[in-house]
Amino acid sequence: MLILMRVGATEDHIQAVVAVIRQHGHEPLVLPGEDRRAVGIPDALSPDERINLETILGSLEFVSKVTQTSRPYKLASLEFHPERTQITLKGVQLGGGGPFVIMGGPCSVESYEQFAAAGEIVKQSGAQVLRGGAFKPRSSPYAFQGLAEEGLKIIKQVGDETGLITISEVMSPDLVGLVGEYVDILQIGARSMQNFPLLIEAGKSGKPVFLKRGPSATIDEFLLAAEYVLAQGNPNVLLCERGVAPLDRSYTRNTLDLAAVPVLKEHSHLPVVVDPSHGTGVARYVRSMARAAMVAGADGVMVEMHPNPKVALSDGAQALTPEQFLRLTAELQELERFLAALESRP
Amino acid sequence: MLILMRVGATEDHIQAVVAVIRQHGHEPLVLPGEDRRAVGIPDALSPDERINLETILGSLEFVSKVTQTSRPYKLASLEFHPERTQITLKGVQLGGGGPFVIMGGPCSVESYEQFAAAGEIVKQSGAQVLRGGAFKPRSSPYAFQGLAEEGLKIIKQVGDETGLITISEVMSPDLVGLVGEYVDILQIGARSMQNFPLLIEAGKSGKPVFLKRGPSATIDEFLLAAEYVLAQGNPNVLLCERGVAPLDRSYTRNTLDLAAVPVLKEHSHLPVVVDPSHGTGVARYVRSMARAAMVAGADGVMVEMHPNPKVALSDGAQALTPEQFLRLTAELQELERFLAALESRP
Amino acid sequence: MLILMRVGATEDHIQAVVAVIRQHGHEPLVLPGEDRRAVGIPDALSPDERINLETILGSLEFVSKVTQTSRPYKLASLEFHPERTQITLKGVQLGGGGPFVIMGGPCSVESYEQFAAAGEIVKQSGAQVLRGGAFKPRSSPYAFQGLAEEGLKIIKQVGDETGLITISEVMSPDLVGLVGEYVDILQIGARSMQNFPLLIEAGKSGKPVFLKRGPSATIDEFLLAAEYVLAQGNPNVLLCERGVAPLDRSYTRNTLDLAAVPVLKEHSHLPVVVDPSHGTGVARYVRSMARAAMVAGADGVMVEMHPNPKVALSDGAQALTPEQFLRLTAELQELERFLAALESRP
Amino acid sequence: MLILMRVGATEDHIQAVVAVIRQHGHEPLVLPGEDRRAVGIPDALSPDERINLETILGSLEFVSKVTQTSRPYKLASLEFHPERTQITLKGVQLGGGGPFVIMGGPCSVESYEQFAAAGEIVKQSGAQVLRGGAFKPRSSPYAFQGLAEEGLKIIKQVGDETGLITISEVMSPDLVGLVGEYVDILQIGARSMQNFPLLIEAGKSGKPVFLKRGPSATIDEFLLAAEYVLAQGNPNVLLCERGVAPLDRSYTRNTLDLAAVPVLKEHSHLPVVVDPSHGTGVARYVRSMARAAMVAGADGVMVEMHPNPKVALSDGAQALTPEQFLRLTAELQELERFLAALESRP
DSSP states (O other): EEEETTTTOOOOHHHHHHHHHHHHTTOOOEEEEOOOOOEESSOOOOHHHHHHHHHHTTOOOOOEEEOOSOOOOOOTTTTTTOOOOOOEETTEEEEOOOOOEEEEOSSSSOOOOHHHHHHHHHHHEEEEEEEEESSOOOOSSSSSOTTHHHHHHHHHHHHHHHHHHEEEESSGOOOOOHHHHHHHHHEEEEGGGGGGGHHHHHHHOOOOEEEEEEEOOHHHHHHHHHHHTTTTTTOEEEEOOOOOSSSOOTTTTOOOTTTTHHHHHHOOOOOOOEOHHHSOOGGGHHHHHHHHHHHHHOEEEEEEEEEEGOSSOOOGGBBBBBEEEEHHHHHHHHHHHHHHHHHHHO | EEEEOOOHHHHHHHHHHHHHHHTTTTTOOOOOOOOOOEOOSSOOHHHHHHHHHHHHHSTTEEEEEEEEOOOSSSSBBTTOSSOOEEEETEEEEETOOOOOEEEHHHHHBBOOOHHHHHHHHHHHTTEEEOOOSOOOOSSSTOOOOOOTTTHHHHHHHHHHHHHEEEEEEEEEEGGHHHHHOSSEEEOOGGGGGHHHHHHHHHHHOOEEEEEHHHHHHHHHHHHHHHHHHHHOOOOOOOEOOBBBBOOOOOSSSSBBBTTTHHHHHBBBBBBBOOHHHHSSSHHHHHHHHHHHHHHOOOSSEEEEEEEEEGGGGGGGGGOOHHHHHHHHHHHHHHHHHHHHHHHTTT | OOEEEEETHHHHHHHHHHHHHHTTTTOEEOOOSSOOEEEOSSSSOOOOHHHHHHHHHTTTTTTTEOOSSSSSSSSTBTOOSSSOOOOOTTTTTSTTTTOOOOEEEEEEEOOOHHHHHHHHHHHHHTEEEEOBBOOOOOOOSSSOOOOOHHHHHHHHHHHHOOOOOEEEEEOSSGHHHHHHHHHHHEOOOOGGGHHHHHHHHHHHHHHEEEEOOOOOOOHHHHHHHHHHHTTTTTOOOOEOOOOOOOOOOTTTTTTTTTTHHHHHHHOOOOOOEEEEHHHHGGGGGGHHHHHHHTTTTTEEEEEESSSGGGGGGSGGGGBBBBBHHHHHHHHHHHHHHHHHHHOOOO | EEEEEOTTOOOHHHHHHHHHHHHTTTOOEOOOOOOEEEEOSSSSSHHHHHHHHHHHHSTTTTEEEHHHHSSSSTTTTTTOOSSSOOEETEEEESSSTOOOOEEEEBOOOOOOOHHHHHHHHHHHHOEEEEEEEEEEESSSSTTTOOOOOHHHOOOOOOOHHHHEEEEEEEOOOGHHHHHHOSEEEEOOGGGGTOHHHHHHHHHHOOOOEEEOTTTTOOOHHHHHHHHHHHTTOOOEEEEEEEOOOSSSSTTSSSSTTTTHHHHHHBBSSSOOEEOHHHSOOOOHHHHHHHHHHHTOOOEEEEBBBSSSSGGGOOOOOOOOEEEEHHHHHHHHHHHHHHHHHHHHOO
16 A cells, blocks of 8 residues: 655654554555655555555545555455366356357246247257346336246246256345245346345355446456455356446447456456347347457357347347347357367467 | 338338337327438327337337337426425425435444434534444445444434434345334435335335435436335435546546436426535535535535544545534535525515 | 427427427427327428527427437438448558458657568558557647657658558648648547547548547547548548547556447448557457457457557557567458358358 | 556566666665565656656566556646636636636627627626637537637627627637637637647647536546646646536536536646536526536636527527526625635634
8 A cells, every 4th residue: 555645745744644554553664755755555454454544544634645556356366366267057167268158048037938949049059058037127117027936937947958057137135045046147237236235145155146247337346246255255256247337328228348358357267258238238239249259258148039039028129039149159159169279379 | 209210111111110009009100201201109108118119119120219208207207296295204304495404424333422423413513314324335345344233223322312313224125124113214325226126125115215326327217216116105215416437536436416406306306415425535525515516406415424534434535524514514504594595586 | 300398388389399390491290199299390401400400499498308310420321321431542442341451550650760660560460551650649748749740751651661551640630731641541539539620621631531439429429520521522431449438447548349330330331440459558458359349340450569569659558569469460360261251151 | 656566576577677767767666565566666757757667667577557656747736836826817817716707608609799799798797708609619510610700800899899808719729829819718628628739839829728628538637638738838727627428418418527626626726617508508407507616616607698599500508598697697696705705704
């Protein structure tokens, strides 16, 4: 931590800073400077200490700025955990150098028939994960809210019948147990990224957690949300970039931040998945963005597909048709082979 | 709803749109145009119908754009509910032309002594509402998380002793009942603005709900979140502007969107409160932003104050000292009298 | 154009709207509605009329909203100009289904030696365009500002020696003539996207114009800026996505909006190029974002490369080394062949 | 400047950093640390050196982050220039503790009659500055572009007749001389904030410069733009906050960042003016935002007023009527007296 003084700070101001640091059991280092001085704390600080010291020192007179010299997350950090996380479910490896993961399925589970039809297409495509919402977060209270436990039962049944890994969203901590009984991966949606009681409960469940980035979350906030889950002793977290708040809402629903893929891969060991369906909100941009996610280095994509998008009860405008989905997965598989061959060149 | 066709749409494309609208029981109006045509639906649509029709029509061939011609919220709308909402608690009127409401207190309840000291200052200042967090949403899992039920008991005790209205945050639906037993107003934080199970539970509780705007929430999303509470039959919602995701994080923590005050007052009947403490994240900008909120037409402000901010366990950098708080409240009261006199001029 | 009335508008309010529209020579269409009414203008409006009518009608009493039912650009629009623009320079086709265009070179021209070394690498890589700044827009007045005309002469010389197409930025209208004498393509930087006198002058010059999207420009504003150039009778415009204002500045300098590629290709006939160097500001993210740009459907990329980035006078942190550049261009060429093969499948 | 190493950096990596710093003539200070080390440069660096060193050091192996420990602007900084700037024109003091400045007038000069009528109202209101555009930056090439020199002549004439200070926008460096002949203050618009040739030319002119913040400009970028003018030896710069790129364009055109007022006043000695007309884009929000700007500590406001906004050729929807303008200025004058009385209390 570095405490930069204002121009004109006197020896007394410096000593006030020094005293606070010593009170907290650390030895400060006073740095000379021509027009302003600074005080450093060379010790590693616990996260708790960092926050307290930042607050206290920042409010002292003639302190200009307190700078954190390290990142706030530890368990999610590649620096501290140099081995990449791989999660194995139903014999399939997610992340950690395993095959590119394709997650497909409708926004909402609407009926056994609809979801079984979706599952069949996902299975046929070679994708590994089947998605479907049973509890739906909807901006409007008047929109379709999902089939609840009835939907979960359908997911479980189709998961068993197809052998696909299943994923579904959980929206409140008291439902973590219920959702976890029926599905393989707990999804935490973008609007819940900082629902801390939910993160803690999902962490405690031990189930793999698929965490979506909030629409205005910085990278640090995103990794700290993952840290909440990891801190419960649950190492199985997948990160999902799904678009940030857009500067222009008239052509896409969000701004897909694909550069977050290499950023997250550089700073964290957790698998990174991209959701081009919510990331754009427009079915006809999904293909190009899914392909782009793969070449950008993502470990997988989550894509909305509906057996009949024109009658979908939610988010139909962004869902692919079965034909589009099959074409996309086939292309992604070819692209994966091409990229593997490219990498293996001398 | 207006469906704009692409240039080159044929009569068949128009008829496909017309057919869908008639299937849904409405009579379309085909609008002529020189370079492109459009189809209008003059009927009022239920929110459900609007969403379904938008999705289905938007995915038809040669449809260029589907435009909503009305706002998505109804219960929160001033157009449909022209009388402004006023909430009366412990004999004090909040909103609806009542006195300017000042809510003060520490970020977190730390001990009875700390909170009683805060309560005494709030009482002395003439402010009406005492705030304090018992359950704290913190970006980092390592930061202080609050005293939980112990904190709620302290809030209740100090509320009873001072006669002040109390408010505290609730973060998950299963705790709505517990928090509601101890405090007068349930606060729903910015990170929970779209925690729909929480909104529904808070709505059902019948307790007044203080709803903070999410950092990337549009005005429509904010009012739809309020609509979730109102739709449960709970009319007592206060809206709080607390800053949106900033374009520059190096001087303030958020960008306080003060123009949201007149916008919300124009479109909704609900009281509007501004939080300049979180809205800037810097104690020395709170005074100017609190004053600005009043003259911008807000019904109140929520301000962080700590008996001793330098030892606060959370958010100390943005809390006022007791002296600063007393000075600010005195100024706001004078400014309120001045503005009332100004308004009453012929 | 559609004029939506407020709830409670009377026949008199409707007639006031109708009268204004008739004054402007158009025949309005009054649309019935259950809870509110609307007035449409079926005629095609000139851009001038649209702006005037929107302003006047929007300020009438009981008008709730004026909605544009068509896009504001015409010359840049694919709907009105269904053939894709292709620009041919020195025998190379840019855009319009031609080969993927790679533009490489240093941020600034520093000396003949440096730029000739860069040119040689660009030539060797098979890239088609050599870039280099002679006039540099720099946020700080204290940063290196470029070699000016001396730099242009170096660009011309190296362009002649290598046969590469050259591009360099022009920052003010009075320099359009000078820069145009020395280089093949005029670059208009992101900070100049709405420098209208510059756009007009560049349009008049007839030289191909490479227009970068401003950091907070919407798609409509971007295409309207292109429209300024096109409206001068200059059809040769290339659009460049280079990142928008980021929500998080701590890992990347901008947020590269790759979904803008399919959006622009859907709505405009102009070639679309992506700049991953400025779009991220970090050399080690350039490779993944350049590859992603290609598979997203871009017509080309512009990449910073410096013979020795560690001694670059500007933007060294985002420039590739010659080795990295050669590896990237080779990969892009293989990827291009792969994608062409993929497209040509039945 | 502080160079933070990655975890695992060896003594060799540290020595590479040390060597670069010594090559540049500075003595580094190696800081110990438990899990990672850092190197500080205690010397004051010239802006040039800072940029070069940041670039070079940032690209070295095992360097994690280079942190600037001071702000990049000097001439605009209150720390280095503790006396607040006051500009005197036609006997009126702008900024520096002088009276609150009100600038009013139409978006565009349309005719002598229109502008003289506007001037009369501004004069009558007690406002000090008359604004009007002769050269108009318009997003669309089809919108009204202004009367050019004809408009400047009208401004000069009405300025002479009323004795008001005049201000008008200049959009390109070659017109600085021309505009400067006719008006008292050169306005540089938001879209031109980083038009560096224009900033330099305006700086050289010696005329007072009214600099608007760009819609995505950080505070540092804004003050660096002012620094460009100041660095030419022209001390007369006024800063104008006029709204930043909004997260929601459906109710206001921009997000007025009123907290920028106390931020700018804390870090710079330059006068700060707020433009609530462009800052919201809606005439009926101008009153509340203008009042809020004053209590937030601004030195003045710029407000659009048109003798007849319903026939204005540009931006009519945001212009006040003469009646609204007179009422607002009267209120602001009363509010100013009230605030002065409030400040002078013991």
